[in-house]
Amino acid sequence: MASSFSLVFSLCLLVLCHGTNAQFTTGGQSPWHTSRGFGDPRGCRFDHLEALNPAQRIQSEAGMTEYYEESSEMLRCAGVSVKRHIVEPRGLLLPAYHNAPSLVYITQGRGLIGMVFPGCPETYQWFQQQAETYTEGTMTESQQRLRDEHQKIRRFQKGDIIALPPGVTHWCYNDGDVAFVAVQVFDTSNSANQLEPARRDFFLAGRHQSVQRMYEMGPQPTSFTTRQQLSNNMLAGFDTQMLAEALGVNQELTRRLQSQNDPRGEIVFVKQGLRMLRPFRSQEMQQQEYESVQSEEQYFGESMPGLRNATNGLDENFCTMKIRSNIDIPNRADYFNQRGSRVAILNSQKLPILNLVQMSAVRVVLQRNSMITPYWQMNCHSLMYVTGGQGRVQVVNHRGRTVFDGMLRQGQILLIPQNFAVIKRAELEMFKWVSFNTNHNAMISQVVGKNSVIRAMPLQVLMHSYRISLEQARRLKFSRQNEMTILSPIREIMRSRDDPMFEVGSSA
Numbered sequence: 328m329a330s331s332f333s334l335v336f337s338l339c340l341l342v343l344c345h346g347t348n349a350q351f352t353t354g355g356q357s358p359w360h361t362s363r364g365f366g367d368p369r370g371c372r373f374d375h376l377e378a379l380n381p382a383q384r385i386q387s388e389a390g391m392t393e394y395y396e397e398s399s400e401m402l403r404c405a406g407v408s409v410k411r412h413i414v415e416p417r418g419l420l421l422p423a424y425h426n427a428p429s430l431v432y433i434t435q436g437r438g439l440i441g442m443v444f445p446g447c448p449e450t451y452q453w454f455q456q457q458a459e460t461y462t463e464g465t466m467t468e469s470q471q472r473l474r475d476e477h478q479k480i481r482r483f484q485k486g487d488i489i490a491l492p493p494g495v496t497h498w499c500y501n502d503g504d505v506a507f508v509a510v511q512v513f514d515t516s517n518s519a520n521q522l523e524p525a526r527r528d529f530f531l532a533g534r535h536q537s538v539q540r541m542y543e544m545g546p547q548p549t550s551f552t553t554r555q556q557l558s559n560n561m562l563a564g565f566d567t568q569m570l571a572e573a574l575g576v577n578q579e580l581t582r583r584l585q586s587q588n589d590p591r592g593e594i595v596f597v598k599q600g601l602r603m604l605r606p607f608r609s610q611e612m613q614q615q616e617y618e619s620v621q622s623e624e625q626y627f628g629e630s631m632p633g634l635r636n637a638t639n640g641l642d643e644n645f646c647t648m649k650i651r652s653n654i655d656i657p658n659r660a661d662y663f664n665q666r667g668s669r670v671a672i673l674n675s676q677k678l679p680i681l682n683l684v685q686m687s688a689v690r691v692v693l694q695r696n697s698m699i700t701p702y703w704q705m706n707c708h709s710l711m712y713v714t715g716g717q718g719r720v721q722v723v724n725h726r727g728r729t730v731f732d733g734m735l736r737q738g739q740i741l742l743i744p745q746n747f748a749v750i751k752r753a754e755l756e757m758f759k760w761v762s763f764n765t766n767h768n769a770m771i772s773q774v775v776g777k778n779s780v781i782r783a784m785p786l787q788v789l790m791h792s793y794r795i796s797l798e799q800a801r802r803l804k805f806s807r808q809n810e811m812t813i814l815s816p817i818r819e820i821m822r823s824r825d826d827p828m829f830e831v832g833s834s835a
Contacts, residue, residue, distance in 0.1 A: 371404035373747065376722055376731035378739045381411060385536045387592025389418030390506065397525075401742045405708045406516025407765065408526035409740055412499075412509045414438065417597045420499040421535075421560075426527040427520040428684035429491045429513040432761050434714050436507025437484040439601075440650075441477070443496040447646035449476040480603065486655025488673055488688050488761075490680045493519045496531060500601050510712055512763040514686055530560040534586045535593040560586055652678045654690040654761075662812040666694045670812055675767040687769045689762040693718065693753040698814040700807075701750040701774040707766035709743045711735070718758030723748045735760075748774070777811040 379401075381393035395402070395409040402408060408427070414420055414436075422443075483489060491497060491511075501507050513526045536557050562570060563585040571581040652673055653659070660669035671690040675681040689709075691699065711720075713735045722731040724747055734754075735741055743749050743762075751758070773779040781789065781804055789800040807814060 371400075373401070373404060373724065373744045374728075374730060376401055376742060376744075378731075378733060378735055378741050379409075380739055385592065387535070387594035389591075389596035390414040390420075390594035392593065395740055405710070405742050405744065405765070406514065406524055407708065407710055407742070407763075408513040408515050409710065409712075410511055412511065412594070413506050414499065414501045414509070414594055415506045415596070416501050416504055417600055418501045418506075418594050419597050419601060421533045421593050421595060422496050422498040422531040423593070424494050424496045424529050424531075425491070425513065426493055426522050426529070427513045427515045428493045428517050428686060429511050430684065430686050430688055430763050431489040431491060431509050431511045432688065432712070432763075433483055433485050433487045433489070434508045434510060435485055436501065436505050437482070437503045438499055438501045438507045439480050440483055440489065440497060440499050441480050442491070442650060443478055444645040447478055449478055475603070477603070481650060483651055484653070486653045486690075487651045488654055488678075489651045490678065490684045490686070491650075492680070492683050493517070500597070502601070510761070512686075512710055512712075514684070514765050516765070517685055519685075528558075530558070530593065531562065532560050532584075532586060533591060533593055533595065534559050534563075534589045563587055648680050649678065650680055654688065664697075664810070664813050664815065666697060666815060668692060668694045668697045668813045670699075674769065681767045685765070685767045687764045687767050689764070689769070691751075691758075691760055691762070693751070693758040693813070695753050695756055695758075696816040697758075698750065698752040700776050700779065700810075700812055700814055701748055702771045703746050703748045704743065704764070705770040705772055706745070707764045707769045708745050709765075709769070710763045711741045711743060711760050712763070713737050713739050713758075713760045715759035716753065716757045718751055718753045720749065720751050773812065776807045776814065777809075779807075782808070 377399075379395050379399060382396040383394045385392045385394070390413050393411040393413070395411075397408065412420060499507075499509070514520075515524050515526055534557070562581075565573075565585075567578050567581050567585070570585075571578045574581060574584075654671045654673050656671075657663075657669060660671045662670040669692050672687070673681070673689070674687040681687055693699065715737055717734055717736045720731065720733065720735050720741060721729060722741075722743055724730050724744075730747070731741065775781055784792075784804075786797060786800045786804065789795065789803060790797060793800075793803075795803070
């Protein structure tokens with residue numbers, strides 16, 4: 328009997344340890360593991376941070392692309408690059424690929440995206456019926472002639488995060504009634520980028536202007552310069568005759584592909600609209616509802632009856648992998664309070680393709696006067712893009728010096744370096760932003776509230792660390808005992824304590 332109890336206890340202990348270890352690993356990989364190098368190992372101290380607005384704008388036929396300051400020391404040291412596309416209705420963002428992984432956040436509108444994964448089949452096939460007559464009679468038979476085939480096309484909408492692996496060709500089209508706005512953040516220090524630590528855009532069509540950070544080596548420390556230049560697409564660099572032979576077409580058509588006299592830019596207008604094979608809207612809605620159910624299962628760790636064993640783990644590859652997830656849906660929030668503030672976290676545990684791009688994202692909506700608890704990023708840099716309202720942000724370095732203290736407004740970005748402490752507060756209006764993290768499973772350490780540093784330390788340690796009394800240590804430790812991540816205005820906390828329903832936690 329004793330041996331049986333010992334065996335059961337050992338098995339339970341093994342399961343418990345395995346579950347605990349799973350919290351700190353993703354796909355067998357520690358969250359502290361990173362595939363990044365240094366943005367620039369020399370001269371990067373982040374002594375002064377600044378909020379950035381778009382610095383340059385390139386106009387195309389059906390939209391524009393805005394670039395944040397590519398030569399900014401802040402972005403250079405972190406190894407990130409940021410740009411924003413504004414695509415008008417019936418605008419086509421031409422096929423391109425990049426040397427670094429990126430995440431795209433859709434702040435407005437909707438559209439379609441096609442991604443071309445090498446080796447994956449063209450599963451969308453468009454046939455046309457035609458009638459043919461037998462040579463030995465008058466009977467006819469109906470035959471199908473292949474009209475077109477292509478890889479899967481996906482729909483996106485406001486609030487979606489889209490993951491783009493490096494080197495994967497993609498294009499976007501606006502089939503909506505208003506312009507869509509897409510903010511794209513590149514991790515140029517990712518090890519997948521074997522070129523210089525700067526963003527490179529490789530276009531397969533068109534002729535366009537671009538703003539790129541040029542990496543220069545010399546006797547002086549590494550330097551970067553920003554240049555605006557007119558670029559041809561990749562096909563323009565090949566010999567016309569040789570390319571024509573490779574493509575199996577004539578040289579006249581080849582010269583059209585090389586687009587050397589195309590003035591439209593990287594976003595072109597499709598006059599009659601883009602005609603291609605895709606599911607009817609009702610089918611798309613059904614697919615989105617199915618994906619929404621699966622996403623909620625991943626968010627809340629639940630399974631629907633009949634879907635518990637829907638996948639076997641072998642079909643999650645490039646060809647079938649989900650590339651997007653919406654983080655604007657309120658019921659997907661990981662943290663939520665009664666005032667309507669919320670925080671939604673999107674990492675590789677919820678969207679597995681983030682394992683490939685080694686990035687993650689966080690969506691935050693703060694009601695007026697609310698705060699995010701002071702915290703620091705344990706394993707990554709974080710780039711904050713403000714989507715609405717305004718708020719005050721303070722960032723402190725390892726010397727206890729304030730490196731940023733100011734207001735952030737819609738459209739601005741701010742880099743928060745790894746391990747730098749930060750505090751954020753909404754002012755007289757709602758404050759909304761998206762944070763792009765340079766780790767697929769970003770981790771934070773909070774200063775106050777539940778599961779925080781102060782809450783986890785003994786009272787005696789707090790007393791002697793800060794030279795305070797036992798009563799002051801209790802007040803410090805339990806003042807925000809019922810809150811996590813999102814902090815309500817202190818006046819509301821005091822009113823709650825006056826309420827007889829408010830329970831004071833133990834101060835043992």
